Amino acid sequence: MKYIYRIFVFLTVILLLGALGLTFMFMPRGKKLDDNKKIINKEANEPEKITVFNDDEDIVNILLVGLDSSAVTYEKDEDSKRADTIMLLSIDPKYDRVRLLSIPRDTYYKLKGYDNYRMNAAYARGGIDLQVSSVEDFMGVKIDHYVTVNYDAVKELVDAIGGVEVYTPEYKYTDPSTIPPLEINFEEGLHLLDGEDAVKYLRIRKIYKDQDLDRIKAQQDFIMKIFDKMKSPKMLLKLPKLVSIANKHVETDMNYGQLSYLAYYGVTLDKENIGMKTVEGTTKKGSPLYFVNKESATYEAHELKRLRDNESEASGEDLNYTEEELKNMTEEERAALEQKIRDKELREKLKEEAVKEENSTSSNKNVINDEK
Numbered sequence: 001m002k003y004i005y006r007i008f009v010f011l012t013v014i015l016l017l018g019a020l021g022l023t024f025m026f027m028p029r030g031k032k033l034d035d036n037k038k039i040i041n042k043e044a045n046e047p048e049k050i051t052v053f054n055d056d057e058d059i060v061n062i063l064l065v066g067l068d069s070s071a072v073t074y075e076k077d078e079d080s081k082r083a084d085t086i087m088l089l090s091i092d093p094k095y096d097r098v099r100l101l102s103i104p105r106d107t108y109y110k111l112k113g114y115d116n117y118r119m120n121a122a123y124a125r126g127g128i129d130l131q132v133s134s135v136e137d138f139m140g141v142k143i144d145h146y147v148t149v150n151y152d153a154v155k156e157l158v159d160a161i162g163g164v165e166v167y168t169p170e171y172k173y174t175d176p177s178t179i180p181p182l183e184i185n186f187e188e189g190l191h192l193l194d195g196e197d198a199v200k201y202l203r204i205r206k207i208y209k210d211q212d213l214d215r216i217k218a219q220q221d222f223i224m225k226i227f228d229k230m231k232s233p234k235m236l237l238k239l240p241k242l243v244s245i246a247n248k249h250v251e252t253d254m255n256y257g258q259l260s261y262l263a264y265y266g267v268t269l270d271k272e273n274i275g276m277k278t279v280e281g282t283t284k285k286g287s288p289l290y291f292v293n294k295e296s297a298t299y300e301a302h303e304l305k306r307l308r309d310n311e312s313e314a315s316g317e318d319l320n321y322t323e324e325e326l327k328n329m330t331e332e333e334r335a336a337l338e339q340k341i342r343d344k345e346l347r348e349k350l351k352e353e354a355v356k357e358e359n360s361t362s363s364n365k366n367v368i369n370d371e372k
Contacts, residue, residue, distance in 0.1 A: 059304050062089040063146045083123040092304045099304050102278040108289040140298035145254050153249035155195035160241040163192045171207050
């Protein structure tokens, strides 16, 4: 059995999208990610949604799908096409809240048009369109955009940012069934992990008391370490390499304008505002499936909406202070406030760019349709 690092796909997606998005700032207007990328759940005459992540817009839901390209000796080729990671990324730009809800790949779901299958079989059967519609049906939410990322990006990504320093337990493990064979040999202590060792670290499971939950916690801590590291101005020097990785391993229906705002939004977001959770479910003896109550899944998927609707819980941050309040602030507090104001102003600029970019895309498509 292979143990794939599922939570880590969030990190990969955000950083690689960030690379693409920030690149937009330095590119001529009108350059697209890939004109051949499909728009999900879209009829030919249906107008495209302009998602700019602004305060007036509803919560934005993005489906993140991690595709595992590795293989094991006893698996068929079809398995390698399945989605190994499925996550719902919900963003509430009005109150600066982000929530990542993980849907276990073995979740029991009756795939439309097929026999009973696991949730991750949707991608193998019908690509991203069927995966999106399946999650929408299962979670009771509308998905605005999608992102797929190949796991080959993980090793390259960690190497590109100079590695990550983590405390590792002593762990030795060999799995000859994987292609290539997996060999883990960690000594206990603080280590700077390169891409290859980071992948191995994120796959550790059996050493933990509560295997899956403890591994997820280790992966989330790893994500936060890189989240902090990516806020360094030095990371701008890494953009060319990150863009190269993204172009090879990431597909999305978002344009550069949307990616640029999403990238800056992620960089300026306080990590305390990022919530991570796995959809709760149960297992049955003798079955590899993970059984989730659909009503419970829908409830979890709408967590940010409940917070937004409850003004007492989602009150937003007021950046307007009286002169007396400003005088009583420390130098550090004033500097932090000034930075938040600058961040807000830049976000407004990026929102305008995203709208212009999307309108330009729609205009070009209308011209093409008129010529046909």
